[in-house]
Amino acid sequence: MDIKYKAYTQNGEKVDGILETESEKTAYTILEKQKLLPYHLEKIENKTYKFSLNITFKVRxxxxxxxxxxxxxxxxxxxxxxxxxxxxxxxxxxxxxxxxxxxxxxxxxxxxxxxxxxxxxxxxxPEFYLRLLKVGEATGNIQSTLNQLSNFLSRKRKTSDKIKQALIYPIFSLSVALFAAFILVTYSLPALQDLLSQFGGTIPITTKILIYSSEILSTYSYVFITIIFILISLFLLSTKVQISKMILDKFLLSIPIVSKIILSSNMFFITNTLSTLIKAGVPVIESMKLAEYVLTNSQIRKWLSLVTQKASQGEKLGDAFKAVKGFPTIISDAISISELKGELTETLDGLSSYYEDLTETSVSNTTELIQPIVILGVASVVGFIAVAVIQGIYSTLGAVN
Structure with missing residues (x-):
């Protein structure tokens, strides 16, 4: 909530402003830290209509x-x-x-x-962003810290965008195929049915299947729309509810092609975050905790939490990674060697570059694998409808002759 305040400075001057905070008590604490003496606090109510949706837009x-x-x-x-x-x-x-x-x-x-x-x-x-700023301010390296943050965010966004682009192609292609099928069935098929009913003739099996499918879709269209709506709603809900998200994330890690992309991208997020934070002077254990915020898979986040717990109990970082099943052995082996040499940040830099390249390669290979499958699927759907319509037309022409 936003709270409007009026306060006195140490010199007795009046100041006012607006704080974005959770409660008036928190506002008092914040103002006291700023060495201000508040004498008036007022909640700023957001004016909303009764049936309006309260949507909060995040900063891109x-x-x-x-x-x-x-x-x-x-x-x-x-x-x-x-x-x-x-x-x-x-x-x-x-x-x-x-x-x-x-x-x-x-x-x-x-x-x-x-x-x-x-x-x-x-x-x-984000939490790691704020922590880095605090460290940068304490060490007098704000400019360097901001530069590190921009590089970190840019690399993370680049990797995330590549994964999204790999998903866009099959979704777009399937959408085009469904739209084309809808146009053919909606506009071409009724005209063909009228011709067949007028002139008779033997109806080909493909045309019969198409007509029968069209009748089912027309009769039970509301049922199919309801089912699709429920499935989409359940999927969106599963990404918000913690338990269902964990089940979904665990399932995704069991799919060979998908799991490779998820694992390599999250390993990049972990190593890149740890490298950036440790270089800035954040302690290793705290860096591990902050790295959990940048992960996209709740199952991998759980693994990292276990590693953090073991490391905080005095176990070496490399051994902690090795003890938790799920992490690639290259992570634990490389970190164990770097701990002996005292080159942890250099090793993390190398690992982050390796997993960044691996993610890019995995996404590229997956896209190349999906493309012919999607093309074949689209061609099969549209081709079957086209053949069924053309055979129906030839059958009608034969009956006329």
Whole structure:
């Protein structure tokens, strides 16, 4: 919720602003940390209509990458922090990010630290992002930290986009096939049925199958639409409910082709995140906990949580990875060797590059494998309908002759 506040500074000056926080109690705590004495707090109620949907739009990853990269460039150019934030506030295309940056600038002007001002907006900035900012501020390397964050987010987005692109092709192709089938059955078939009923003749088996299928679809169309709607709703629900999501994620890991992409992409997310955080000075155990936030599969997240638990109990990181089934042996072996040599971050960099390339190769190979299957499926559906219609037309012409 948004809370409007009025407070006194240590010099007795009156200041006011808006905080995005969970409760008035939290607002008091935040203001006290900023060395402000609040004397008035007021909840800002969001005006909504009775039947309106309360939808919260997240900041797109690309907007966050652009903001982080440009803020780093502005600070490197010697532009003061407040001015750099104001420039970004004016330039960003995201309304939510613009509103957030306005609040951050206001908090910094009222005495809040750089990382603290960002930490009040966890719905916009990921947990690892906020932790890195805090470390960067403590070590005096804000510009370097922002540069690391932009590189990290860019690589993660690039990998995620490749996986999405691999899924778009078969979905688009099947949609086109279904649309073509719908047009043929809806417009061509009724005309053919009229001809057959007028002139008679022997109806080919393919045409009979098509007519029978069309009649079933027409008669029970509402049933099929309801079933499709229920299946889509159940799938969307399964991605939101924790138990069903874990079942779905576990099932996906059992499918050979899909599991290879999921495993390699999540190994890239783990190694890339750990490398970025540890380089910035975040302790290994805390880096492990933060790495869980970037994973896309709940089952792999559970594995990593077990590794973190073992490592926090004093077990070596390589041995902890080896003890948890599911992680590739190359991870545990490479980390074990790096721990002996004291080259953990270098090894993590190498592993992240390896799994980034492996993910790209897996996605490319899967796309090449799916393409002929999809083409064959589309050709079979459209071809069968076309043959059934053409045979029906020839049968009608034969009856006329």
């Amino acid at each position: 990853t690309q907007d966050l990458i652009t903001f982080t990269k440009q803020l780093s460039s502005l600070l490197n150019a010697g532009i003061p922090l407040r001015k750099a934030l104001l420039i970004q506030e004016e330039q960003t295309k995201s309304k939510k990010l613009r509103k957030t940056l306005s609040k951050i600038t206001n908090d910094i002007e009222n005495g809040s630290s750089f990382s603290a001002a960002f930490s009040y907006h966890k719905s916009v900035f």
